[in-house]
Amino acid sequence: MVESSISSSSSSYTYLTDCKSSFQIHNILPPSSNPLTLTLNHFLLLLLLLFSPFIAFFFVNLKLGTPSPIFILPWSLLLLLKLLLGNPIHKESVILMPAFGVQIETHYTRGRVSRRFIAVDKILKPVLLECVTPATCYWNLSLIVQGEQQLISVFKVLRPPAKMLVPIWKALCAVTTDNDKEEESSKENCRG
């Protein structure tokens, strides 16, 4: 595996590529948690655990009945735990198979992997976009796929910087253009 980490900073993403086999694998690993963020998260969690009896008492006093805190509290705690205890993603990968297609993978920390394969003839164009949310802006690598109403995001959860996305975008462009050339040559052969 050829490692090409873009930044040495602990807060940055890690980009790994493997081009040994006939197809290319591009991996993006999430940033290791910032010590400050981790400390803050654990502090908030501790506060939550300390105040949970008071929250339960508040629910009972509001005449919501005893079942409501029993049902509400564990779920709210679980939700907050999920939010506070970092990223559930281990890595996100793109496997480029020339003449076949592209496989997008999301590897979760618990071992679950979600995969999606897109045939090369269905990919119209890979695009590098700037996305805007109410709070931030980030770069996103997407695919314009035939028959799909919306763009298909290559990295569904992670938001790697543009300098990591550019080589992947170039590789995707190469895969799709190679396929177009093959199609054109086959059409010419048919005409011949």
Add this chain to the structure above:
Amino acid sequence: MWFVNRKILKRLCCIIFDAMYAEKVNSMMGEQKERFRILMVSDFFYPNFGGVENHIYYLAQCLIKLGHKVVVMTHAYGNRSGVRYMTGGLKVYYIPWTPFVMQNTLPTFYGTLPIIRTILVREKISLVHGHQAFSTLCHEALMHARTMGYKAVFTDHSLYGFSDVGSIHMNKVLQFTLADVTQAICVSHTSKENTVLRSGLLPEKVFVIPNAVDTAMFKPAAKRLSRDEIVIVVISRLVYRKGADLLVEVIPEVCRLYPFVRFIVGGDGPKRVRLEEMREKHSLQDRVEMLGAVPHAQVRSVLVSGHIFLNSSLTEAFCIAILEAASCGLLTVSTRVGGVPEVLPDDMIVLAEPDPGDMVHAIKKAISILPMIDPQVMHNRMKGLYDWHDVAKRTEIVYDRALKCTNQSLLERLSRYLSCGSWAGKLFCLVMIIDFLLWRLLQLWQPAERIEEVPDFTMFHDEDCSRP
């Protein structure tokens, strides 16, 4: 005799000195013309159409032509959200904040801080330019920009009262925003007076730069219209502020006095019902044509079908509609309100008090001088009088002055806010302290180094900047 000669000599010396100074400034500008990176912020932008929207668009295009980087930030319009590119590589951020009331985003004070900070850092912005006092996004952006130490320029496009509740509140908000703004721009001298009175801003900090018109889009008809029937055109939103109630009284009287006069009324609004009722009451269906809402692309075709343009506004900082009409070769009849008397030369406009009798008299006068009006000559004059390139160059001077201003510490800035009022001053200080603390927290959470800077996208084009 000697006194006259001395006066002439003094005048000549002044002219020579001015010329030398201008040459020196130009040579200095040639040596080190700074490329500004401007973020224009307003709730009002394309796909909406209006004075503010047009101003931002054309000014941005001409500034790009002058070699500056311009980015526009506005809220999302329906499906139009995210980053879009317009003519000349103008980059627009449509932030996915839904409009709250009158195309304005909900005022949150601090909700927009993360996104504004991200845009300012990633676009390497040097100056923030906010447009329109109505825009909440503009006020918030200017507030955050000053907190982060960026220079801020504000353009006021409207006039406000002093007595009603809405105006009192708006003036306090404006006072808060302008207390720490680097420079301000107004579209007319009347607007400048109004802004200075409302906000307590130093007059030397306020510049007057009028709007302009895209004369290429508003050309007169190729064939001159017959004067057998005189057509008076009205294009405006049919609301109280635009004097729709005046029209209800003026139109029947003019139709009674002149049987050869016909009206074309373009626009929509709550007062349309009153105009329809007037038309029915006086049986003027054949003489008053109601077009309803007119798309911006069709305004010119409506204007060129008339001889006189009638503007009945009760308040106006600068009426762009008058410029568009004059560019199409129409003689204008308008109410003498706000900045309207500053817009056109006396021979191109007939002014009247916002009173039905005076308006009718002004229309009479306009009909009498109509044979002396040549639409093509009027259009050519407008070409020379109002040009977006000139507006951009004048705005460039304001930016230059703003960037030369010294940076002030938080304490110095807070002292300005304290002078805004006994209790309001303290409240403003509290708002700014919280904003400063939140900004510092954001810097810890996500340092500026982690925000990726955007590569510049430049388009080389030779076409006129004023063409969309």
